[in-house]
Amino acid sequence: MKPRILVTREVFQVTLDYLGQHFEVDSNQSDTPLTSAQLSGRLADKDGAMTVLTDRIDEVLLAHCPKLKAVCNIAVGYNNFDLKACTARGVLATNTPGVLDAATADFTWTLILATARRLTEAEAWLRAGEWKGWKLKQFLGTDVQGATLGVIGMGRIGQAVARRAQGFDMTVLYYNRKRLTPELERACHAQYASLDELLARADIVTLHTPYSPETHHLIGAAQLAKMKPSAILIHAARGGVVDDMALIEALETGKIAAAGLDVYENEPKFNPAFLKFKNVVLAPHIASATTNTRRNMAMLAAKNLVAALTTGNPPNLLNPKT
Ligand code: DGY
DSSP states (O other): OOOEEEEOSOOOHHHHHHHHHHSEEEEOTTOOOOOHHHHHHHHTTOSEEEEOTTOOBOHHHHHTOTTOOEEEESSSOOTTBOHHHHHHTTOEEEOOOSTTHHHHHHHHHHHHHHHHTTHHHHHHHHHTTOOOSOOTTTTOOOOOTTOEEEEEOOSHHHHHHHHHGGGGTOEEEEEOSSOOOHHHHHHTTEEEOOHHHHHHHOSEEEEOOOOSTTTTTSBOHHHHHHSOTTOEEEEOSOTTSBOHHHHHHHHHTTSSSEEEESOOTTTTSOOGGGGGOTTEEEOOSOTTOOHHHHHHHHHHHHHHHHHHHHTSOOTTBOSOOO
C-alpha cells in the first residue's frame, strides 16, 4: 500500500501527478484554508503532509495525528511549525530554501522602486480621472540611484537584494546575526554595520530576516525613531518582524517618509490603518509569486515529502540533529 498524504492547499497539476506516483493523495484543491479542526481531521490517518504558511503544525495537532511522519512546507519560512514538537514526535519537517531567492529579491526591488517613485499613488490618481496635464512638480519622488541601502538579514535573499543594488550605484550596508565572509561581502559590495548605524545612515531599509522569537518586533518604535525622516522602509520578510502599530505611528508622525509592504501582522486581516496612507505601497504577500518560482517551490516540497517518507532523509530537513 502506498503511504497516504494530504496536500493542504491548491498546487499545480504537475506536482499532484508527481505525488500520485508515490502516494495515495488527498488534496484540498478547493484552496479554502482548512481550519485547525479540519486539518487535524484530514491528517489523522495520513503519513505525510504538504503544507503552506497558514497551516499551524503544533503539539495539539500532532497529538491527533499519530501516523504522521513528515510535514513539508511550500515556503522557505516555517514559523507555522512548532519544530520542537515535530522533533519530539519524530515528525520530519522541511522547507523550500533557494528556489525563491531571485523572485523575492526582484519583488523587493519592485517595492523599492514603486515606493520611492510613488507609483501606486500616481496610478490610483490617474485611474480616478484626476490627470489634467503635465506639471514640473507632479508626483515628485526620491532618487534610488546613488542612495544608501540598508539590508537587515543577509541570508540568500538579502544577498540577492544587495547584489541588485550595484545597478543603481548604491552604497550597501548590512546587518546580520553573523558577519559574512570577506569574499561574500565583496561579492555583495556590502559593508557590515551595527543595526543602529544602519538605521541612522540608510535611505532605504529593507528586511530579510526569518520570523522567530528573536526577530519578533525587531523593528519597533525605538528603531523607527532612529531612521531618517526621509527614509523608506521595505518589508517583504514575515509579519511580526515589524511592529505594525509602531510603523503606523511612525508614518502618521512623519518619523519616516514611506513604506513598501508585502507582509503584515495577522495576515490577511492586516491593520486597516495602513489603507489610509498614500505613501505606503501595499502588496498581498506575493514576493515569491512568479509561475516558475511557485511551481519550483511546490515541486521541491513534493520532493522533500517523497524523500522523507522513503529514505527518511529529505534534502531540506529542518529538525535539529540529535
Ligand atoms: C516563504 O516562502 O516563506 C514565503 O513567504 C511564501 O510565499
